[in-house]
Amino acid sequence: MELLSEEQKFIIEVVGHVLPFKVNNYVLDELIDWKNFETDPMYLLTFPQKGMLSEDHFNEVAHWLKKGTDKYALKPVVDRIRLDLNPHPAGQKEQNVPSVHGIDLPGVQHKYNETMLFFPRRGQTCHAYCTFCFRWPQFVGISDLKFAMNETNLVIDYIKAHPELTDLIFTGGDPMIMSTEVFAAYLNELLEADIPHLKNIRIGSKSLTFWPYKYTTDPGAKELLDLFRKVNESGKHLTFMAHFNHPVELSTPAVAEAIKNIRETGTQIRTQAPVMKGINDDGDLWAEMWRKQTTMGCVPYYMFVARDTGARDFFAVSLDNCYEIFRKAYSQVSGIARTVRGPSMSAAPGKVQVLGKQEIMGQEVFVLNFLQGRNPDWVGRPFFAKYNPDAAWLDELEPAFGEDEFFYERESVPQETLS
Ligand SMILES: *Cc1c(COP(=O)(O)O)cnc(C)c1O
Numbered sequence: 001m002e003l004l005s006e007e008q009k010f011i012i013e014v015v016g017h018v019l020p021f022k023v024n025n026y027v028l029d030e031l032i033d034w035k036n037f038e039t040d041p042m043y044l045l046t047f048p049q050k051g052m053l054s055e056d057h058f059n060e061v062a063h064w065l066k067k068g069t070d071k072y073a074l075k076p077v078v079d080r081i082r083l084d085l086n087p088h089p090a091g092q093k094e095q096n097v098p099s100v101h102g103i104d105l106p107g108v109q110h111k112y113n114e115t116m117l118f119f120p121r122r123g124q125t126c127h128a129y130c131t132f133c134f135r136w137p138q139f140v141g142i143s144d145l146k147f148a149m150n151e152t153n154l155v156i157d158y159i160k161a162h163p164e165l166t167d168l169i170f171t172g173g174d175p176m177i178m179s180t181e182v183f184a185a186y187l188n189e190l191l192e193a194d195i196p197h198l199k200n201i202r203i204g205s206k207s208l209t210f211w212p213y214k215y216t217t218d219p220g221a222k223e224l225l226d227l228f229r230k231v232n233e234s235g236k237h238l239t240f241m242a243h244f245n246h247p248v249e250l251s252t253p254a255v256a257e258a259i260k261n262i263r264e265t266g267t268q269i270r271t272q273a274p275v276m277k278g279i280n281d282d283g284d285l286w287a288e289m290w291r292k293q294t295t296m297g298c299v300p301y302y303m304f305v306a307r308d309t310g311a312r313d314f315f316a317v318s319l320d321n322c323y324e325i326f327r328k329a330y331s332q333v334s335g336i337a338r339t340v341r342g343p344s345m346s347a348a349p350g351k352v353q354v355l356g357k358q359e360i361m362g363q364e365v366f367v368l369n370f371l372q373g374r375n376p377d378w379v380g381r382p383f384f385a386k387y388n389p390d391a392a393w394l395d396e397l398e399p400a401f402g403e404d405e406f407f408y409e410r411e412s413v414p415q416e417t418l419s
Pocket residue numbers: 109111112115116117346351371372
């Protein structure tokens with residue numbers, strides 16, 4: 001950290017007042033290359049940068065900090081800036097909140113038929129924070145924007161009432177920030193409830209990048225692995241959805257051992273990440289990452305497009321470039337790594353994949369496809385948008401061939417799910 005100039009430290013202080021900042025020794029010592037830190041992907045992934053705020057926002061916070069304003073006096077300014085940063089893209093907060101026995105479950109999202117997200121109350125932080133995170137409002141204490149709950153019993157009742165649900169995803173934050181004891185309390189209750197239609201339990205986590213010791217030498221590591229084994233032995237499938245942005249995250253002895261230990265419990269590790277400018281906007285890098293993951297026994301799963309939130313402008317990669325990066329990577333890995341799908345936008349109507357770029361009857365178009373839809377009938381029906389080299393999200397695309405709406409915009413959806 002001595003490498004940072006006074007100016008860099010001040011930038012971190014300014015941006016860190018608005019966006020979350022947290023890092024640990026493992027990331028500092030094992031993942032960041034301090035010889036070239038200013039362009040190092042892991043440095044950009046964890047350290048706030050000036051360009052992550054607009055000039056106006058940056059200058060405003062800098063102005064007050066230079067005057068010695070304390071955190072509390074600065075809070076209204078910071079809150080207003082945060083609200084400008086689209087803290088809940090794709091209507092995450094208002095939509096998809098289910099209820100059971102007439103009680104809202106604010107820590108649950110049920111958007112796609114088979115799959116439910118669960119934000120356990122104690123899993124709302126992470127071992128370190130990604131500067132591009134779209135869950136950032138959860139860490140920065142705008143309390144009414146926070147998803148959270150600890151009502152495992154309500155979750156169980158909800159799953160029981162929804163036989164179409166096969167998958168429960170523990171998410172956050174990072175659910176693996178929880179101690180083994182707390183996580184076991186959730187899982188044991190779930191297993192005891194013995195719900196036959198619940199087949200797969202998923203854990204979405206970046207802990208293999210930020211703190212692999214969770215599965216090796218940490219207190220509770222052995223018990224955690226035993227718990228994973230227990231889930232698999234109960235006849236349900238436990239899958240670990242690991243967030244990896246860069247091959248370097250797979251390079252340490254600690255992560256190799258953690259992956260091996262998790263796999264030995266019968267848990268399958270699947271991998272996913274967004275494309276981020278300056279971190280991983282390079283097809284060869286993705287190919288290397290997918291090859292490495294496959295060799296380590298992990299299954300490449302999703303490549304995402306960056307969401308429109310937080311420091312989005314700093315990291316945005318156009319759909320056109322995301323698609324080229326995907327194609328370049330996908331075309332050079334063997335079939336067993338081509339389990340991956342993308343690039344995909346988790347947008348309000350669903351997960352929309354950029355399938356390709358084509359010229360049809362003299363018009364350049366993007367070919368798009370729903371990998372998941374708010375309406376399951378939308379899935380797997382390719383559709384077309386006018387080619388736009390600058391578009392970075394679905395709402396920047398227009399239908400091709402003179403249509404005035406995309407097909408899914410014509411179809412009725414239940415009132416409460418309209419954005
Ligand atoms: C991505 C996502 C899921 C999981 O979708 P899969 O395609 O089954 O991995 C579930 N809920 C929401 C809201 C999602 O964005």
